[in-house]
Amino acid sequence: MLSSPLMLRSVMTVGAWTMVSRVLGFARDMLIASRLGAGPVADAFFVALKLPNLFRRLFGEGAFNAAFVPAFAGTLATQGRANAQALAERMGTLMTLWLGLLVVLGMVFMPQVMQVLAPGFTDNPAKFALAVELTRITFPYLLFICLTALVAGVLNGLDRFAAAAAAPVFFNLISMATLLFLTPYVATPGHALAWGVTASGVVQLALVMWATAQAGMALNLLRPPAVTTEVRQVLKRMVPGIIGAGVVQLNLAVDIIIASLLPSGAISFLYYADRVAQLPLGVIGVAVGTALLPLLSRQLRSGQALSAHRSMNRAVELALLLTVPAAVGLAVASGPIIAALFQRGAFGAVEAAASSAALVAYAVGLPAFVLVKVFAPAFFARGDTATPVKVGLGAVALNLGFNLMLMGPLQHVGVALSTALAAWVNALLLGWLLMRRRDWVVDRRSRRTVPRILVAAAIMGMAVAALGWLLPAGAGSVERALVAAALITAGGTVFLGAGVALRAFDPREVLRMLRRRRVPQAAR
Structure with missing residues (x-):
């Protein structure tokens, strides 16, 4: 109910952190525009940022949370904390194995991926090589941010909202910090931003992992895998969300492909x-x-x-x-x-x-x-x-x-x-x-x-x-x-x-x- 003190406190917490994140997001984009403008380095970085985000939205966040959070909350309510923690750890292990393999394959075959995602870059070998290099730097962010979504779902199921809501703030803060202070030590400002993206994924995952430990549910995301009935139910419920998200992401990918030809x-x-x-x-x-x-x-x-x-x-x-x-x-x-x-x-x-x-x-x-x-x-x-x-x-x-x-x-x-x-x-x-x-x-x-x-x-x-x-x-x-x-x-x-x-x-x-x-x- 709206009158619940816990719910009111949660609303205020999430709302405040979301507003902070949005304000910092615009500050980050303003800084990127002032330093990179809209040239080849900016184009290459935005493609490097877009690719892991396409997969993040496909496999993490919406589709995953819609399937996992109700299952975790239900298990917590009916079977206790130990079983709920086991479900979260098994899902974390499967996600780590699957996305880890995807990251490795993506980094190895990134030139081929880039030929599909940004075919227009092939006419400019230097721009194409830069896009491949920056995307290889940012691609591990996919693994870290999807695991962050999983752990954030655990926190939400435990009625702990602050850390999960605050995590995106660090993406903006670290991106701005690396652009300002790392740029003199790397090849281009785009490299500094790319390293900032991946570093922010590590920090966000560390933050929510620390918060779950503080909540009394320290997670082991390298637990031996086991596809239990509960895990199969979560995976089954994810399928419609992934298909729906895939339609949206396919639209975005089409826009990138066409824009790269311009x-x-x-x-x-x-x-x-x-x-x-x-x-x-x-x-x-x-x-x-x-x-x-x-x-x-x-x-x-x-x-x-x-x-x-x-x-x-x-x-x-x-x-x-x-x-x-x-x-x-x-x-x-x-x-x-x-x-x-x-x-x-x-x-x-x-x-x-x-x-x-x-x-x-x-x-x-x-x-x-x-x-x-x-x-x-x-x-x-x-x-x-x-x-x-x-x-x-x-x-x-x-x-x-x-x-x-x-x-x-x-x-x-x-x-x-x-x-x-x-x-x-x-x-x-x-x-x-x-x-x-x-x-x-x-x-x-x-x-x-x-x-x-x-x-x-x-x-x-x-x-x-x-x-x-x-x-x-x-x-x-x-x-x-x-x-x-x-x-x-x-x-x-x-x-x-x-x-x-x-x-x-x-x-x-x-x-x-x-x-x-x-x-x-x-x-x-």
Whole structure:
């Protein structure tokens, strides 16, 4: 319950550390932009960072936690700490063996992997060799961070949230420290960052291992392997999550492959733009989607079909209420926002303009990305995991087709726009299937509210555009930050006023809905 002191304390702990991590993440990206800019070294490093992260998201974190944490918590509650610890150690051993082998193979065959992931780099032998070398340095991070996810799941099962929530902070801190202090001693700043990535994985794993020992459950991750019934159940439950995550990661891999074929800097421009677009997507999409799945599951199991329809409609309204103005604001003010965040040092006005153009394209798809996270739980709650995966695979094929059509005339902006268009097809098809099955019926309130949200966002967009035209372009970092802050503040104020005037939403009801959604997100 929300009134539980333990739950409130957990929410505050996770929320505080998450905010710290996000702020430091932007500080890290600002530092990278100032030191590396958007040249060949930056492109090579971002590919080196992307590859272990693709596998991390595939085998660790979401898919693994969704299968492991309930099994660990259930074993802890019914069979005691010793059996729960044994389950965690057996899973840790299997993960160490499997991912250790994957890391070794990846490092040995990295040139071949790079030819597939970044084929465009082969035209520049020096850039290709640098990407291979940096990725070999970062690839062990995959093993460390996936084990960190496992141990963090144990901590969450023990109601210990601080260390797991604080661990990502060290990724940002160590990355910045190595870039600042290790660069003079290695070949390029990219090498310093790559070593920082792997070092941060070691530190994060050490932190959560220490925390489990403090909690009275010191784990031995080299325990002799044994595939017990509980282990098989966890592995079986991981399969749908891995397939679903694989669709998303395949989309990201397609974007990297296409961007590598474009002129130098394209991968960097997309990275910086995506980092800005991910802020509202990560906060809103994860929060709404995470809260909706258990709610729909309970309502459907209880035979409350009408309540399930009502929950879907309110979730769609909330998602659009938060993402449409964010998308319009990012699109209209993309230039000042990118300039305020990244334009300094090696990242000049040309690089800022290229990244802001990509941000406009990503912003087009922002509501669709979040709607996918709203619609997918409606299938999952009914036991249908296949349909979202099939639709997602179709979106991957569309993304590739759009990329091939748009990469020529629009360059890197075409890659971002292709991702946005594929996301809209994905979202609209999922929504259409739900309506055709009568699993989602748009009620009178949504038919009245959603158009008013769109009108309020349009008014906000025109106001921000007019203010941006009136304000002078900032010559220095402080001036650029002030311009961006003024546009963001004005946009939020205008949207709030227009939304209330049009009766698009009731601020008090929105606050109540947001408070209800904090609990499931923090308890992950």
